[in-house]
Amino acid sequence: MAGHAQGTEELVNIQGELLVSIGVEDLYVGDDIECSRVCAISTSYPKHTHEEYIISANLKGIENVWVDNKDYVVPAGYVTVYNPMAIQSSQFCADGVEFVSLHINPETIKKVAIDNNIAHRDSYPLLQQGALKNDKIFRAIQECYLTARSSTEYKEESILWLLATLLEEEKPVTGRKRQSVNMAINNMKDCLDRKIDLSSLASSVGLSKYHFVRVFRQEVGIAPVQYHMQLRLIEARRMIKDGIRPIDVMADLGFYDQSHFINTFRKVMAMTPDLYYRSQEIKLS
Known part of the structure; x- marks a missing residue:
């Protein structure tokens, strides 16, 4: 179950001047994640808590936060992290955040952590709380x-990549895991005529989905399912350059x-694709 919503709360004085405002836009609510873009002035x-992990990226302005009896100044480019049931509070600057x-x-993070031997079965993993300067996260x-x-x-793979950046320090990709990545890429090239799911890719090289996404992203730079799409698009371009109509390319590649x-x-x-096809016709005429 998922949905989108937005809303704004405002407080004005008797002259009609805006005093404070907080707005939530592009709210997405799913079974494992709720995400939103928030603007506040x-x-x-006030001090409050949530049952979820809360991970935020400050895009603009300065936020002052309190958690674990510590005060943090959070400028743009910083990340804030709160564990479940942490008591926290925030103050947003007058220029807007x-x-x-x-x-x-x-439960999503706990399952990933347990399945990959990162946390004990009887507890949730504790993330480093507060304000962090971490460009990767x-x-x-x-x-x-x-x-x-x-x-x-x-x-799914974007959530797993986020969890990998939060749960573990980056480790060099070893020779064996580099071979797994190369094997996965070869497997992708053998099935350009259809979508391939993350579970199939991971199991084809003997890794869990979590570890597969982590090592593939480190080695290649983008997530595996996204990379497979890039390979299919390269093939689509090659076929169109060979004079195959886009409608037939789409069918042959399983779009x-x-x-x-x-x-x-x-x-x-x-x-x-049609414009690219026409550009090839002009080039050959």
């Missing part, structure tokens, strides 16, 4: 937010949603 959250916030079901939060809102096929194929191709090539 001259307002605060904008941040992306993720509320993650603790910052980017992972933004990616998770954008993916959860717009793409069901990439949502059953025409709008999805067009939009995905355009993001990579900056033009639609």
Whole structure:
């Protein structure tokens, strides 16, 4: 079950001047994650708590937070992290603050941690709380937010990548795991005519989904299912250059949603498949 919503709360004085405001936009609510973009001016959250893990990326402005009896100043580019049931409070600056916030079901993180021998079965993993300057986590939060809102096929691996950045320090990819990544890429090349899911990719190289996403992202730079899509788009471009009509390319490569194929191709090539096809005809004429 998932949905989108937005809302704003404002307080004005008798002259009608805005005193404080807090707005929630692009709220996505799923079974394992709730994400939103929040804008706030001259307002605060009093001491409170949540049952979820809360991970936020500050995009603009300064937030002052309190957690674990410690005060933190959180400028743009910083991350805030709260464990389940942590007592916290926030104060937002007069110039305005904008941040992306993720509320993650603790059972989701606990299961990943237990399945991959990161935490004990009788407790939730404790993340480092407070304000962090960590560009990798910052980017992972933004990616998770954008993916959860717009793409069901990439949502799981974006959450797993975020959890990997939170739960473990980055380790060098060893020779054996590098071989697993290369094997996965070869397996992807053998099935360009259809979508492939994360579970199939991970099991094909003998890794859990969590470890597969972690080592693949470290080695290649993007998540595995996204990389497989790039390989399919490269093949689509090659076929169109060979004179095959886009409608036939779409069918041969298993793109059953025409709008999805067009939009995905355009993001990579900056033009639609039909326009690219016509440009090849002009080049050959």
